[in-house]
Amino acid sequence: MPAIHLDKISTKAPKKHDKEKIKAKTVQLIEELDDLQNLLYAESKHAILVVIQGMDASGKDGTVRNVFGKLNPQGVLVTSFKIPTALELSHDFL
16 A cells, blocks of 8 residues: 655645535535444444644644534544654654
Protein backbone atom coordinates (compact mmCIF):
# COMPACT_ATOMS: atom_id res chain seq x y z
CA MET A 1 0.00 0.00 0.00
CA PRO A 2 1.50 3.38 -0.94
CA ALA A 3 2.21 5.89 1.80
CA ILE A 4 -0.18 8.78 2.29
CA HIS A 5 1.56 12.11 2.81
CA LEU A 6 -1.00 14.39 4.43
CA ASP A 7 1.32 17.39 4.09
CA LYS A 8 1.06 17.04 0.29
CA ILE A 9 -2.76 17.26 0.25
CA SER A 10 -4.24 20.73 -0.11
CA THR A 11 -6.57 21.85 2.66
CA LYS A 12 -8.52 24.16 0.34
CA ALA A 13 -11.63 22.97 -1.46
CA PRO A 14 -11.20 22.87 -5.24
CA LYS A 15 -13.00 25.79 -6.91
CA LYS A 16 -14.82 23.47 -9.32
CA HIS A 17 -16.88 21.89 -6.52
CA ASP A 18 -20.44 23.04 -5.85
CA LYS A 19 -21.10 23.51 -2.12
CA GLU A 20 -24.79 22.54 -2.29
CA LYS A 21 -23.99 19.32 -4.20
CA ILE A 22 -21.34 18.47 -1.63
CA LYS A 23 -23.83 19.03 1.23
CA ALA A 24 -26.37 16.73 -0.48
CA LYS A 25 -23.69 14.08 -1.06
CA THR A 26 -22.62 14.38 2.59
CA VAL A 27 -26.19 13.68 3.76
CA GLN A 28 -26.28 10.61 1.49
CA LEU A 29 -22.93 9.37 2.80
CA ILE A 30 -24.00 9.87 6.43
CA GLU A 31 -27.08 7.70 5.80
CA GLU A 32 -24.84 5.06 4.23
CA LEU A 33 -22.41 5.27 7.17
CA ASP A 34 -25.35 4.79 9.56
CA ASP A 35 -26.34 1.57 7.79
CA LEU A 36 -22.75 0.33 7.66
CA GLN A 37 -22.17 1.21 11.30
CA ASN A 38 -24.89 -1.20 12.36
CA LEU A 39 -23.30 -4.00 10.34
CA LEU A 40 -19.78 -3.29 11.56
CA TYR A 41 -20.86 -2.93 15.19
CA ALA A 42 -22.88 -6.16 15.12
CA GLU A 43 -20.03 -8.12 13.57
CA SER A 44 -17.36 -6.72 15.96
CA LYS A 45 -14.58 -7.59 13.50
CA HIS A 46 -13.85 -4.44 11.53
CA ALA A 47 -13.69 -0.73 12.16
CA ILE A 48 -13.32 2.48 10.22
CA LEU A 49 -10.60 4.97 11.12
CA VAL A 50 -11.18 8.58 10.14
CA VAL A 51 -8.34 11.05 10.62
CA ILE A 52 -9.28 14.72 10.62
CA GLN A 53 -6.26 17.01 10.52
CA GLY A 54 -6.36 20.77 10.70
CA MET A 55 -5.05 23.86 12.40
CA ASP A 56 -6.80 25.35 15.42
CA ALA A 57 -10.24 26.74 14.51
CA SER A 58 -10.26 24.91 11.15
CA GLY A 59 -13.62 23.23 11.79
CA LYS A 60 -12.59 19.80 13.05
CA ASP A 61 -15.07 19.82 15.95
CA GLY A 62 -17.89 20.98 13.68
CA THR A 63 -17.07 18.21 11.22
CA VAL A 64 -17.18 15.59 13.96
CA ARG A 65 -20.45 17.00 15.31
CA ASN A 66 -22.13 17.31 11.88
CA VAL A 67 -21.03 13.97 10.46
CA PHE A 68 -20.61 11.59 13.37
CA GLY A 69 -23.28 13.21 15.56
CA LYS A 70 -25.89 11.54 13.35
CA LEU A 71 -24.50 8.05 14.05
CA ASN A 72 -25.17 5.82 17.05
CA PRO A 73 -22.83 7.08 19.80
CA GLN A 74 -22.24 3.51 21.03
CA GLY A 75 -20.26 2.81 17.88
CA VAL A 76 -18.26 6.03 17.69
CA LEU A 77 -15.06 6.78 19.58
CA VAL A 78 -13.54 10.25 19.19
CA THR A 79 -10.00 10.82 20.41
CA SER A 80 -8.14 14.11 20.26
CA PHE A 81 -4.41 14.00 19.66
CA LYS A 82 -2.21 16.86 20.77
CA ILE A 83 1.45 17.48 19.98
CA PRO A 84 3.12 14.06 19.69
CA THR A 85 5.64 12.99 22.28
CA ALA A 86 9.21 12.11 21.25
CA LEU A 87 8.31 8.39 21.38
CA GLU A 88 5.22 8.94 19.22
CA LEU A 89 7.26 10.89 16.67
CA SER A 90 9.63 7.93 16.34
CA HIS A 91 6.77 5.71 15.01
CA ASP A 92 5.06 5.73 11.63
CA PHE A 93 1.38 5.67 12.61
CA LEU A 94 -0.12 5.73 9.09
